[in-house]
Amino acid sequence: xxxxxxxxxxxxxxxxxxxxxxxxxxxxxxxxxxxxxxxxxxxxxxxxxxxxxxxxxxxxxxxxxxxxxxxxxxxxxxxxxxxxxxxxxxxxxxxxxxxxxxxxxxxxxxxxxxxxxxxxxxxxxxxxxxxxxxxxxxxxxxxxxxxxxxxxxxxxxxxxxxxxxxxxxxxxxxxxxxxxxxxxxxxxxxxxxxxxxxxxxxxxxxxxxxxxxxxxxxxxxxxxxxxxxxxxxxxxxxxxxxxxxxxxxxxxxxxxxxxxxxxxxxxxxxxxxxxxxxxxxxxxxxxxxxxxxxxxxxxxxxxxxxxxxxxxxxxxxxxxxxxxxxxxxxxxxxxxxxxxxxxxxxxxxxxxxxxxxxxxxxxxxxxxxxxxxxxxxxxxxxxxxxxxxxxxxxxxxxxxxxxxxxxxxxxxxxxxxxxxxxxxxxxxxxxxxxxxxx
Amino acid sequence: xxxxxxxxxxxxxxxxxxxxxxxxxxxxxxxxxxxxxxxxxxxxxxxxxxxxxxxxxxxxxxxxxxxxxxxxxxxxxxxxxxxxxxxxxxxxxxxxxxxxxxxxxxxxxxxxxxxxxxxxxxxxxxxxxxxxxxxxxxxxxxxxxxxxxxxxxxxxxxxxxxxxxxxxxxxxxxxxxxxxxxxxxxxxxxxxxxxxxxxxxxxxxxxxxxxxxxxxxxxxxxxxxxxxxxxxxxxxxxxxxxxxxxxxxxxxxxxxxxxxxxxxxxxxxxxxxxxxxxxxxxxxxxxxxxxxxxxxx
Numbered sequence: 207x208x209x210x211x212x213x214x215x216x217x218x219x220x221x222x223x224x225x226x227x228x229x230x231x232x233x234x235x236x237x238x239x240x241x242x243x244x245x246x247x248x249x250x251x252x253x254x255x256x257x258x259x260x261x262x263x264x265x266x267x268x269x270x271x272x273x274x275x276x277x278x279x280x281x282x283x284x285x286x287x288x289x290x291x292x293x294x295x296x297x298x299x300x301x302x303x304x305x306x307x308x309x310x311x312x313x314x315x316x317x318x319x320x321x322x323x324x325x326x327x328x329x330x331x332x333x334x335x336x337x338x339x340x341x342x343x344x345x346x347x348x349x350x351x352x353x354x355x356x357x358x359x360x361x362x363x364x365x366x367x368x369x370x371x372x373x374x375x376x377x378x379x380x381x382x383x384x385x386x387x388x389x390x391x392x393x394x395x396x397x398x399x400x401x402x403x404x405x406x407x408x409x410x411x412x413x414x415x416x417x418x419x420x421x422x423x424x425x426x427x428x429x430x431x432x433x434x435x436x437x438x439x440x441x442x443x444x445x446x447x448x449x450x451x452x453x454x455x456x457x458x459x460x461x462x463x464x465x466x467x468x469x470x471x472x473x474x475x476x477x478x479x480x481x482x483x484x485x486x487x488x489x490x491x492x493x494x495x496x497x498x499x500x501x502x503x504x505x506x507x508x509x510x511x512x513x514x515x516x517x518x519x520x521x522x523x524x525x526x527x528x529x530x531x532x533x534x535x536x537x538x539x540x541x542x543x544x545x546x547x548x549x550x551x552x553x554x555x556x557x558x559x560x561x562x563x564x565x566x567x568x569x570x571x572x573x574x575x576x577x578x579x580x581x582x583x584x585x586x587x588x589x590x591x592x593x594x595x596x597x598x599x600x601x602x603x604x605x606x607x608x609x610x611x612x613x614x615x616x617x618x619x620x621x622x623x624x625x626x627x628x629x630x631x632x633x634x635x636x637x638x639x640x641x642x643x644x
Numbered sequence: 645x646x647x648x649x650x651x652x653x654x655x656x657x658x659x660x661x662x663x664x665x666x667x668x669x670x671x672x673x674x675x676x677x678x679x680x681x682x683x684x685x686x687x688x689x690x691x692x693x694x695x696x697x698x699x700x701x702x703x704x705x706x707x708x709x710x711x712x713x714x715x716x717x718x719x720x721x722x723x724x725x726x727x728x729x730x731x732x733x734x735x736x737x738x739x740x741x742x743x744x745x746x747x748x749x750x751x752x753x754x755x756x757x758x759x760x761x762x763x764x765x766x767x768x769x770x771x772x773x774x775x776x777x778x779x780x781x782x783x784x785x786x787x788x789x790x791x792x793x794x795x796x797x798x799x800x801x802x803x804x805x806x807x808x809x810x811x812x813x814x815x816x817x818x819x820x821x822x823x824x825x826x827x828x829x830x831x832x833x834x835x836x837x838x839x840x841x842x843x844x845x846x847x848x849x850x851x852x853x854x855x856x857x858x859x860x861x862x863x864x865x866x867x868x869x870x871x872x873x874x875x876x877x878x879x880x881x882x883x884x885x886x887x888x889x890x891x892x893x894x895x896x897x898x899x900x901x902x903x904x905x906x907x908x909x910x911x912x913x914x915x916x917x918x919x920x921x922x923x924x925x926x927x928x929x930x931x932x933x934x935x936x937x938x939x940x941x
Contacts, residue, residue: 454774
């Protein structure tokens with residue numbers, strides 16, 4: 207047998223045998239299965255890598271430090287989908303029934319979120335979309351299995367406009383202003399449009415919309431138009447490669463960086479560092495604080511990286527990494543709440559839904575889980591899958607992000623009716639009955 | 645007057661962006677012209693070259709010129725590997741088979757490059773100007789101006805290479821007929837390595853330009869999609885065609901985005917470029933400068 211045949215044969219045998227040789231899960235052991243839909247490759251990998259690392263590292267730390275959640279080991283499995291919606295759905299289908307069933311999904315993709323909203327309803331698996339996804343999904347009766355938690359895109363847009371109002375001496379002064387909305391021309395970017403139009407009507411500012419073609423690498427036409435329109439402020443709904451390019455282009459047309467505000471997916475080190483000096487002064491929303499001083503981050507350093515494990519130490523403490531950790535902490539709080547209620551360690555996905563609807567992420571819980579000061583306090587209910595929450599504005603100084611605003615709460619008087627109307631339309635379109643919360 | 649100035653600004657910007665597309669399109673043309681293979685991997689080669697340049701610079705802490713020389717070596721090695729492990733096994737196969745093989749090379753390079761050098765956006769700074777001129781109210785991007793000049797210089801160099809050198813003529817002979825070229829003593833293996841090397845070097849230059857503009861990141865490989873309408877319009881076998889096609893596509897898509905986009909909701913520049921190319925194809929199927937293929941029975 208030639209060497210080539212031998213190598214090919216050995217490889218083939220290894221591939222065929224892999225399903226039978228993988229370590230079998232210890233069924234006697236209580237486990238919690240948390241598959242992760244990740245994108246470490248593709249055009250959005252710069253954002254996908256730190257979010258994946260934060261999630262994986264957090265559960266590695268919990269297993270190492272605490273032996274799991276109340277003794278139930280956490281099984282984390284990554285499935286790479288490259289930010290392709292079809293592959294994201296495939297990952298979901300492939301993993302949902304493994305290890306006694308998946309407990310929850312967080313795809314970090316609005317497209318996948320839309321695609322999974324109906325499937326998770328049928329499969330009774332929570333879908334956590336913290337800070338992204340459908341803005342109307344906070345209505346728990348319409349989307350019983352989706353958990354945006356802690357405001358949504360519409361709430362964020364109202365908060366950013368509130369902040370701009372503060373900068374110019376009050377919302378009344380918005381009347382003669384022009385705000386440019388630069389957004390990635392996909393489902394995620396378009397989420398911002400309806401509420402910005404409502405805000406424009408209410409406060410009398412001129413709204414100019416500039417869609418950027420996916421994935422946002424060529425924006426010259428957009429910025430020539432903006433240069434001509436001379437807006438007072440620019441609000442950006444970008445992600446991935448689009449952000450750094452936009453920041454650079456804004457600097458080229460000499461738009462003042464302090465009047466350029468990104469949403470919370472347009473404000474990470476991955477967006478500003480590649481833009482260099484052009485990013486100094488640029489602002490963005492954020493609901494999670496960056497930095498390594500939080501106990502949970504210190505524990506990750508001690509129990510994961512300190513033991514030679516971990517996925518990417520360079521990401522630890524960055525905006526997106528910490529946000530992913532914070533997301534896992536909310537899931538952790540939901541698991542703890544469910545375990546207490548049902549008296550079992552290995553909870554089911556339906557029990558986790560109850561846990562998420564009844565958890566209280568207050569100061570005491572934040573302290574207990576090591577995230578005091580790192581994120582918002584929330585208390586969701588069956589009807590309200592947002593549960594309050596607030597965010598802040600941060601500014602890049604060339605080396606790090608600094609918080610430059612007080613906590614901002616959304617204009618709920620505008621957001622909630624819009625959410626309810628949209629949720630009702632969704633139920634009508636799908637022919638669904640609202641879920642009962644009684 | 646202001647409107648006219650704006651029109652000039654958009655037109656100029658489009659032409660300069662088009663020159664950047666041309667840089668990518670040149671790589672496709674080179675391989676197609678010399679081997680009859682439509683190299684789907686050209687975008688991935690550009691990304692791989694730029695990633696290697698920045699990666700070597702970071703890893704060894706050397707000046708970019710040293711990193712450039714090492715990257716040239718890497719691209720020669722890549723060309724050798726492509727010939728040795730992919731194309732060399734497919735001599736005299738149908739063009740579609742060779743095309744499919746280059747799709748495989750694309751995915752391999754995309755994944756391999758990111759595995760070795762990571763997926764973060766990397767800063768590529770070799771001292772190219774990154775600001776803008778304001779000439780009488782007309783905005784001109786300095787980097788795009790440099791790219792335009794570079795594209796022009798490359799066309800001249802490549803035209804001389806193809807028409808005035810022995811290797812250039814051998815490349816064209818291989819493109820016309822593999823077997824006939826081999827029968828007169830031209831080494832197909834050597835020629836394919838040369839042409840993939842040259843395409844890799846053009847990819848490296850394009851990667852430097854695009855990487856300086858956007859940062860070196862996976863999305864660079866998607867620029868190849870912008871080169872396709874350029875090729876359709878300019879012709880797959882013409883180096884000047886790649887340049888003229890790039891200029892027409894660049895200017896056309898920017899003007900369309902700004903003057904037509906508003907009417908239909910914007911974000912039309914991607915598909916408009918293809919539509920423009922298809923309209924040209926209706927009148928000249930071989931592209932503006934492509935060679936008309938006549939099959940004699």
